[in-house]
Amino acid sequence: MTNDRAVAEIGIVIYPGAQLGMIHGLSDLFWIAGERSKVHGGERLRVSHWERTDEGFRRSFDTMPGAGSCPAVLVVPGALSKVPTPTETEPYARWLLDRHAQGATLGSVCGGAFILAATGLLAGRTATTHWMFGEKFQRRFPDVKLDADKMIVEDGDIITAGGLMAWTDLGLRLVDRFLGPSIMLETAQYLLIDPVGREQRHYSTFAPQLTHGDEPILKVQHWLQAKGGRDVSVSAMAEHAGMEERTFLRRFRSATGMKPTEYCQQLRVGKARELLEFSKRPVDRIAWEVGYEDAGAFRKVFQKRVGLTPGDYRRRFGTAAAA
The missing domain is CATH 1.10.10.60 (Homeodomain-like)
Known part of the structure; x- marks a missing residue:
């Protein structure tokens, strides 16, 4: 017997320049996890995409349209070529801060951490982003304890993931949280993803600072x-x-x-x-x-x-x- 109810809604925030592969990859991962859960009589995950319009933020995609409550989780993906500027992040950061006040857990992947940090919620907390953005991130947000060696940092109501493909780590972590470890492992096996914890330092290369002028x-x-x-x-x-x-x-x-x-x-x-x-x-x-x-x-x-x-x-x- 299957169950068509949603245990939680996970919203993905779309902004100009956001990496489409990350958005659709996460959407597929959560859908697959829900299908695996249904086989065992469990609940699914509702997946939505959120975009900014003249009237405010609206769902532009929804796997289970209907109820209009605040998502349990909102994930900010990274961008392909650059990180968002402070001006670009401001409206998204303000909206995320409001959703967080309503109880949403906030997550980011790669350069999406710049939008998340602009909320001020990362001040004094540990977070990660793509190792190539480490210096830029630290200059813009010196009050955040950046650990760019980590692939993922889970801190209760805030989850940050590192590099471009770290959306797989974040996705599995959320599946584990809402659907349990068995469904998480089945999802990883289906997608041929290594569920074991990884670190960015396995992949990052030493890039010395050579533009200091000395x-x-x-x-x-x-x-x-x-x-x-x-x-x-x-x-x-x-x-x-x-x-x-x-x-x-x-x-x-x-x-x-x-x-x-x-x-x-x-x-x-x-x-x-x-x-x-x-x-x-x-x-x-x-x-x-x-x-x-x-x-x-x-x-x-x-x-x-x-x-x-x-x-x-x-x-x-x-x-x-x-x-």
Whole structure:
């Protein structure tokens, strides 16, 4: 016996430039979850799309038209090419704030976090967005505790998801919340989605800050890049920059946002990822090639930076192993 009632309405907010693949992908995921639930005699999810008109915000799509109550969840998708400006976010943020006051849980994917943060509800709370938008997000919303390593951050009435495809993680999390873990797993299996928690740092690459305008520090950065961050002391870096060591440390951190030792770690780990992906060399040899005499220390640093052991990273991303 099937059940055509909705356990909850999940609304997806559509704005100019919003990624259509994300909108329709989430809609399909929730529909599939509802169908799996119906097979077991459970309830469905009502899915709606919300667009701004001259008369205010209205449903432009609704899988179960009728009742006009506030959705249980409103999700703000990301945009394909850019994040919304403060002027663009303002009317959406104001409307979301009102819906939140009515009891709606708010969610975002990728750059949608900019609209969500504009409500002021993320102040003092942890959130995530696409790792490429991290610096821009932090400049615009310095009172938000950004954790761009996380694929998803669930904080009760606020859920934020990271990269462009993190809508799958958010979707499964909401299915789990409303329809339970069994339906969530069935939905993941149907869509061939990995339901296990992932982190963005598995995928993100080190993108050093090179537009800071400090020429001596930029000179050192290019030098470190050429050396792969290997066998370089802070004193040698300071000498290459033509600075006293204390001055160099202060200027380097100001320009790049990290200590020289952390910067070199990122360069070494980046090279190690490349070797793990495209070669069959043993992990111990890769550790030595990127500048670590102690393979155990390399493994610890790699897992801290990437969130996976070198072996797990190779099994997941290694093209040579796959071939």
